[in-house]
Amino acid sequence: MSDALFPSALNKPPGYNDPNSPAGFKPLPRKPVLPPSFRPKKKKGRVCCCCFCISFSILIALIIIFAAVFYFSVNPKLPRFHVQSFQIPRFNVTETPDGTYLDATTMTVMEVRNPNGKMTYYYGDTAVDISVGEGEDETEVGTAKVPKFTSRKQYTTSLKVETKASNKQVDNTLANRLLSGYKSKSLAVNVAARTKVGVGVAGLKTGMLGITVKCKGITMKQLDGDDMPNCLIHTLRWIKVR
Numbered sequence: 001m002s003d004a005l006f007p008s009a010l011n012k013p014p015g016y017n018d019p020n021s022p023a024g025f026k027p028l029p030r031k032p033v034l035p036p037s038f039r040p041k042k043k044k045g046r047v048c049c050c051c052f053c054i055s056f057s058i059l060i061a062l063i064i065i066f067a068a069v070f071y072f073s074v075n076p077k078l079p080r081f082h083v084q085s086f087q088i089p090r091f092n093v094t095e096t097p098d099g100t101y102l103d104a105t106t107m108t109v110m111e112v113r114n115p116n117g118k119m120t121y122y123y124g125d126t127a128v129d130i131s132v133g134e135g136e137d138e139t140e141v142g143t144a145k146v147p148k149f150t151s152r153k154q155y156t157t158s159l160k161v162e163t164k165a166s167n168k169q170v171d172n173t174l175a176n177r178l179l180s181g182y183k184s185k186s187l188a189v190n191v192a193a194r195t196k197v198g199v200g201v202a203g204l205k206t207g208m209l210g211i212t213v214k215c216k217g218i219t220m221k222q223l224d225g226d227d228m229p230n231c232l233i234h235t236l237r238w239i240k241v242r
Helices: 045-074 172-184 220-224
Strands: 080-096 099-114 120-123 126-132 139-146 149-151 155-170 188-201 209-219 232-235 239-241
Touching: 080 172, 080 188, 080 209, 080 220, 099 120, 099 126, 099 139, 099 149, 099 172, 099 188, 126 155, 126 172, 149 155, 155 172, 209 220
Parallel strands: none
Antiparallel strands: 080 099, 099 155, 120 149, 120 188, 126 139, 126 188, 139 155, 188 209, 209 232, 232 239
């Protein structure tokens, strides 16, 4: 049989010591060659994270710069709300065997002032709740709606609100306290207006934000003396601005 059919030397298994090699000599281990699919790839996560952080920081800086330029060039001021006048043309308490009933008619004039020289305020439909009394004695006497309106630059808008409560059943003791306050003009008046407001600057309009304006604890005697306390503006449920 020809020698070509047999290899001259066989591959030695791992860990084989050749007796013919010099004493103490050990061949260096060969580094295994991995296929391309098993080769580790360079990670790009850190590069992407750095790019995002840099872009986000630049965006925040631009927003801060724009806000600063807007503030110093426009000098924005919040709108101001006051109860200009409050009248109760009718306030009757009727006691019957079935209970005590209240009939009341109110007329409120609410003043909305825009102190800005470069900004216009846009208001949506407004729901105005009127109540009298303080604390546990507070009693609703009606709700009215005011259509949307625009408060122009350095302009004061007066909103007239009329409400009516008919045959409203109340506790007899409470009704007498309210009637006594009405006669002495010490009755507290509470006005709550719920609306949405947007801003217009240089022909541009922003989106509308929901706000609630509360004017609480104003007495009829104060209003008769031309005292118009500031109302509080509530927005985002936790921000209060006087």
